Amino acid sequence: MSALILALDTTSREEALRIASLTADHLDAIKIGYPLVLGAGLSIAGEIAALGVPVIADFKVADIPNTNTLICDQVFAAGCSAVICHAFPGGDSLEACVASAHAHGGECFVVCEMSHPGGAEWFSGGVAERFSGMAVTAGADGIIAPATRPARVAALREIIGTKKIYSPGVGAQGAAPEDVKALVDGVIVGRAIYGAADPSAAAREYRDRCR
Numbered sequence: 430m431s432a433l434i435l436a437l438d439t440t441s442r443e444e445a446l447r448i449a450s451l452t453a454d455h456l457d458a459i460k461i462g463y464p465l466v467l468g469a470g471l472s473i474a475g476e477i478a479a480l481g482v483p484v485i486a487d488f489k490v491a492d493i494p495n496t497n498t499l500i501c502d503q504v505f506a507a508g509c510s511a512v513i514c515h516a517f518p519g520g521d522s523l524e525a526c527v528a529s530a531h532a533h534g535g536e537c538f539v540v541c542e543m544s545h546p547g548g549a550e551w552f553s554g555g556v557a558e559r560f561s562g563m564a565v566t567a568g569a570d571g572i573i574a575p576a577t578r579p580a581r582v583a584a585l586r587e588i589i590g591t592k593k594i595y596s597p598g599v600g601a602q603g604a605a606p607e608d609v610k611a612l613v614d615g616v617i618v619g620r621a622i623y624g625a626a627d628p629s630a631a632a633r634e635y636r637d638r639c640r
């Protein structure tokens with residue numbers, strides 16, 4: 430059983446709020462990122478959170494520690510409950526994200542292996558394992574790992590223990606909730622819900638399949 434997280438990658442405020450209102454009852458969280466925030470402004474985070482759904486800020490934060498702190502502080506002040514960061518800038522950068530998240534009572538997730546075909550290339554050869562170890566050392570709350578490669582999710586679970594795993598790649602990228610729901614804490618679905626003719630019905634169906 431896993432939670433269901435909607436990746437709300439629409440670019441207009443009105444469309445985002447329409448989809449969020451239609452689907453909120455079936456979701457455990459909504460993930461927002463650059464597509465929506467660059468189109469609608471960061472204030473959209475608070476508007477979505479006001480619907481009663483926790484908001485995860487997928488900014489894949491990847492800078493020096495001071496800049497990471499400045500970014501994450503803005504994210505949490507805007508009403509987000511969690512932030513997603515990259516590990517490659519180093520352990521000190523990651524620790525800055527974790528410290529900001531925890532100072533605001535929020536969570537920090539670390540991208541450890543990406544779901545697209547190129548992710549298999551770049552994160553192989555021990556890179557994802559190393560990033561997962563960094564997530565543990567930095568005290569992060571969880572990692573992002575690919576539903577498109579369940580065996581890799583299982584391998585990273587060995588490293589992170591009981592920390593959370595949120596897993597994108599379900600729906601438009603070809604994976605199914607059943608592929609990973611026993612391995613992860615949350616399944617991330619974007620286009621297959623917000624692009625459906627009936628987003629509410631699609632969200633309900635994915636929620637039932639995650640349970």
Ligand code: BMP
Nearest residue numbers: 436542543544597598601602618619620
């Ligand atoms: P979709 O279900 O429409 O493919 O959306 C997946 C979402 O998860 C997108 O917001 C994408 O940026 C994000 N994502 C991903 O697909 N793979 C990763 O490895 C990491 C991500 O954050």
